[in-house]
Amino acid sequence: MLTNLAIRDVVLIEALELDFGDGLAALTGETGAGKSILLDALGLALGARADSGLVRQGAGQAAVTAGFDLPSGHPAFATLDEAGLAVEPGEALTIRRIVKADGGSRAWVNDQPASAGLLRELGQRLVEIHGQHDDRGLLDARGHRDLLDAFGRLDRAAVATAFRAWKAAAEAHADAEAALDTAQRDQDYLTHAVDELTRFGPEPGEEAILSERRAGMQKGARLAEDLALVNEHLDGSDGALAQLRQAARRLDRLGAEHPLLAEALAALDRAVIEAGEAEEKLGLAGDALAFDPARLEADETRLFELRALARKHRVQPDELAALAADLAGRLAAIEAGGEGLAALAAAEASARAAYLDAAATLSAGRELAAARLDAAVAAELAPLKLDAARFRTRIEPLPDTGWGAAGQDRVEFLISTNPGAPFAPLAKIASGGELSRFILALKVALAEEGGAATMIFDEIDRGVGGAVASAIGERLARLATRAQILVVTHSPQVAARAARQFLIAKAHDGHVTRTSVHALAPAERHEEIARMLSGAEVTDEARAQARRLLEVA
Template identity: 70%
Template sequence: MLTALSIRDVVLIEALDLEFGAGLGVLTGETGAGKSILLDSLGLALGARADSGLVRQGAPQAAVTASFELADRAAVAALLDDSGLNHDPSEPLTIRRLVKADGGSRAYVNDQPASAGLLRELGALLVEIHGQHDDRGLLNPRGHRALLDSFARADTAAVAAAHRALRDAEDALAAAHAEQESAARDREWLEHAVTELTKLAPEPGEEAVLAERRATMQRGEKIAGELQAIAELIDGSDGALTRLRQAARILERIAEDHPALAEALAALDRALNEGSATQEGIDSAADALAFDPAALEADEARLFELRGLARKHRVQPDDLAELTDTLAVRLERIEGGEGLITRLTADLAAAETAYVAAAEALSATRAAAAARLDAAVAAELAPLKLDAARFRTTVEPLPRDQWSAAGRDRVEFEVSTNPGAPFAPLIKIASGGELSRFILALKVALAEEGGARTLIFDEIDRGVGGAVASAIGERLARLAAGTQLLVVTHSPQVAARGGKHLLIAKSHDGFVTRTGVRQLDEAERREEIARMLSGAQITDEARAQAERLLEAA
């Protein structure tokens, strides 16, 4: 809901601060007083083209600030989040637009820089302006399907879910076909690669094991001679241990002859033990480093083959086992690809059947709702002096390539304004006055389903009077019961229905012409409606008639 509008230096408006509330507000004034300036100012805040001609003469810039209390906070919050702007849902939404006299403009949302495009998107969520040449809101066929669904209270979730499943099935089948075609081109290469890899049968970690074993055997080959020489020196027929044992046997015979000989024998025994331990260590190392030339050759050959295949396939040797499985699966898909495609084709057919069933149910709901909407609009046309006009909601199937999560229907509101005339889009065949009245009839019938919280009608009563004007006023008041509605009007019957009455007037101090707006009290309101009834010369009869209109409202 629009709560406040502040205007500075726009055309003839020097400074203007307005507050608005719920219900029906009317704006009246003599022709040329500047009602269009007010709407242009609001349009500027809602992203309309920034024209430097809007800047009041002599002022450096024009500024418009509009404040809103939000009805659909989630939609606005999502839009602001997508744009990277912050907003406290508990606070009003403030939009400010500046236009410089020398060209250029700036826009702000909650004092954060924003684009004019974002203002237009916010405007679509916040306000609908319907005038003589308006082509938005109800006149845009792209929104008719959503409006009909809201009127029908249709649940589109099942169709949306079925459409997602259909798209997934289409994507899976397309991917299978693409993979089949790509794999078929590589079949010969795949067969050779899988055969080669399967024959080698690589295992994860195998390269490290082979490399370590090869290095160990190579070290053993290098020092085998040295180990053998050491063994001969220590434990050979003429080695150190043999000589030490001989010396020990001699010492054993004479050790009792002197204590020092006994100590020498004990030391010799220790030396023999250490020597034996040394020989055992050398023997153990020799066993560990022992190698079979044939085994070394076999390990080297396999290691080189692993590394060669890894380079060939541009992977690490440890990844060869996984690559073998991957290529084998690709080859298997070629050989069994037709079966996979057959299954996915069946899945697609089932998904399409499910989508069609859900879409048909939604189409039936829309068709029934369309009949109710047509009847509701028809009931509104005669009182609005559109007796000869006919309205219909067209629900037609879309081609296969236009099916969507919203179903497979094209929905459009159409009218025929004269007997025998063909139906056509509303905007193409209705005159200015008829257009506004058709919009009002639609709005009343739709009961504001799916619409913005603030509605503005610009001279919806142009060219009509009497009973038609009264009917328009009654319907505007009815529509305003559930929303905020502002009406620029020349009709006293409509003005009398307003809960709040603003008068737009032009003043001149001899030098500068200004446009101002003020809220009327009850006495001023009666006088303004009397002026609208009688013209410049207000009569007592006009005042009495104004009083009757106000009492009837």
Template identity: 70%
Template sequence: MLSALSIRNVVLIEALDLDFGAGLSVLTGETGAGKSILLDSLGLALGARADSGLVRNGEAQASVTATFDPPPADHRAAMLLADNGIDMEPGEPLLIRRTVKADGGSRAFVNDSACSAALLRELGGCLVEIHGQHDDRGLLNARGHRALLDAYGRCDAGAVGAAYGAWRKAASALAEARETVDMAARDRDYLAHAVDELTRFGAQPGEEATLAEERASMQKGARLTDDLSAIADCLTGSDGGLAQLRQAARRLDRIAAEDERLAAVLEALDRAVVEAGEAEDRLAEVAEALSFDPARLDDIETRLFDLRGLARKHQVQPDDLADLCADMAARLTAIEGGEEHIAALEADVAQKAAAYRAAAQALSSERQLAAGKLDAAVAAELAPLKLDAARFRTVVAPLDEGQWTGQGMDRVEFEISTNPGAPFAPLTKIASGGELSRFILALKVALAEQGGADTLIFDEIDRGVGGAVASAIGERLSRLARSNQILVVTHSPQVAARGAGHLLIAKSSDGTVTRTGVHALDEGERREEIARMLSGAEITAEARAQAERLLERV
């Protein structure tokens, strides 16, 4: 709810601070007093086009601050602020401020956080609806008609939304599967050849390292073979060093008793025989370990060359060839079994599409019933508002399949015909300013609390009417004010008398400077203002008595 409006240096308004209460507030004043300036100021705060012509003559800039009661967390305005990272302190009011410079340019702030004019317009549409002959928001925006009808008829689109989501998910899975199969099918021959080649080769993870290690060992053996053989020849055989040592030891053993010193020589020679024997055994072991088969070495080098060549061909590491083969085999299998998989997905899509259509058609039927009830409710409001020749209808028409959404398959739009035999058309196409405001009022009364902003402003809704029609307008505004905050600019005493609050807009001049001011009227002042509205410039006793009767009647 709008609780306050602060205006600085806007055209004829030098400084103005207004407080607003709940229910119906009326704004009155003589023609030219500046009522439009007040609405233009509020419109500026709500995101309207910033015109430097609004800046008061001689001032650098104009500013408008609108204060709103804190919206609840589930309110559209609160969710919009949260989506845009603007914090709302619990219990604190929502402040919207807009400044316009005399040389052009404007700035917008929400709770002292800078924001774009586009965000301000969207936020303003959540908080306030201004209904006048040039307004193109609120009920005049056909994009919101479907939600209003659903709220009025309590048409729940939840099942349709769930069915739509399941259908689109299944359709996405089908499209993805088709794309996968189509891409794979283009590579069928290549995949078949590659899988065959990789399968026959049979590369294993870690094989490259194993082969390289074995090849290095065999190459080392090839280099050392001659030396090891020559060393073995020196040690072994009948003429080898070890045989000579043993022969010397046997001969020394026969003569060692001849001289005690020979015993020490024999001991040393025996040790040499033992050490030489161990060296012979170790040398045999090394020769065995380093032995190689030239054919095996050739096979290893060929396998290693082919392994690395295959990896380069497929642009992977040798250890990844096995995984590549498995992946290509899976793609090939997807091609071969793709038709069955796609057929199953197509059946799933068809089933979910049918479920969506069934839910959407049921919702369409509910909307058709709700539309009939809404049409009857609006029709009941037209005659008292001097629109008895007009007709109203809610169009619920099918959309093309490409336009179906989680909200169903219907287009909903409010249309009117202002004269018998005249074709139906959207509200803004055929209604004059006064008629348009009364149509909107009839719709708002019929819709009651179903959707829309919390604050509604009607600009001269009573233009061109009086008497019983003006009374009917006042009664309906009062009824609407039970659930919404209503501000109405009026020239009708019957409407003004219905207000819970009354603001008088007046223009004053000191001979050099003209200013527009707003004054909240007490009960006595209200009687005088309504009497003025009844009689004109000269307030008569009869006008005062009539004003008294109007106030007592409400």
């Protein structure tokens, strides 16, 4: 609620500080005393256009500070959080705004710079101002559905859940359909690629194996001729090894003739053994380096094809096997895509049907709630001198494109001010005084569901008196049990219903005209209400009537 309001140098107000409490507070005073200045000042704090004409003559700037005490779950805190302002939920809010005489304005929320746009957003959540030119609140049809649902205690959670499930199923179906369309455009390519890769049959690591084997066979081809010549020198009857053996046999017969011959024979035996080992190694090497020209050609052909296939598909040779599996999977998905789409379409249809059922249940609840609301508002109209008027809650189905988490209905509050007159939106038919009283009737009937914590009614009693004014005061007091209500009034019946009363007065000292506001003590309230009853001269009869009004309240 609004806890305090400080105003400095705004039009006729030099300096003013007001403290408000909960319940109903009345702002009274003679016509022209400056009651509208208070509302203009509060509007400035709540984001209204910064008009340098509001700056008091001779002052450099005007300043307004409004304080609010709100529960931690109040939507204003979410607005501040979205704007990036560091305000803890449940923390008191202080909104300050200055307007310079030469133009321009600045604003702060809890000493943090804020824009006028943010102040306007906060203002819509903090205060409702209902007056002669009200264009927000109950006159905005966009909020009527929420108000009706709150009045009827209708739970939209099931509809919201069903709507999200339907949209998720529809999105999954659409995504799969788009993916299948794209895949089907690639089906010829996939069929050819899978067939080509399947026939080739690449294996992971195959390139390294082929490359190594090819290199070995190429080396054998280069060494084969040299190895053959070496074998010719060693092998055969005329080869070096045969010659060594023959020499060893001859020397064996002569070895006993001299010690040196024995030593020569031993050396020659060792040479024969080494030459034999060399012959064996050469044989093994020849076997290792042996190659089949046909095999070499086949390995080279497959290696070149493997690398060409990898370049074609822009992958590494070792990735071809995985690519073949992936492409085969995509092809299989296309071939089975019809079945998958059918399942997703069935899921979407089921989710849509569930949403329609939930929305139909909500719509039926709205019809019942609308009937109760129409009756409740009708009961409030006659005492407010609107007995010829009729109220109707119109519920219309939205087109498919308008369906959402809140259902399928458009809700709007309509009135007819005279018998036989057509129903139309409130703002298009009701006059200023009628409009304020219609809003009051609606507020009372709605039990203030979905409204701001602070409401201001500006001269809601204009043009009425007596029993109607008493009815207005009684309903404002009833509404004030659920919200903070400030009412600018000329009606003593309304003022008497207030828990507290502020007197707005204008004084001129011969040089400067100033507007002042102060809270009235009980005796002062009695005198002010008597003045409101009698006019310029307060009579004893007016004082007695004022006493009776205060006692009844």
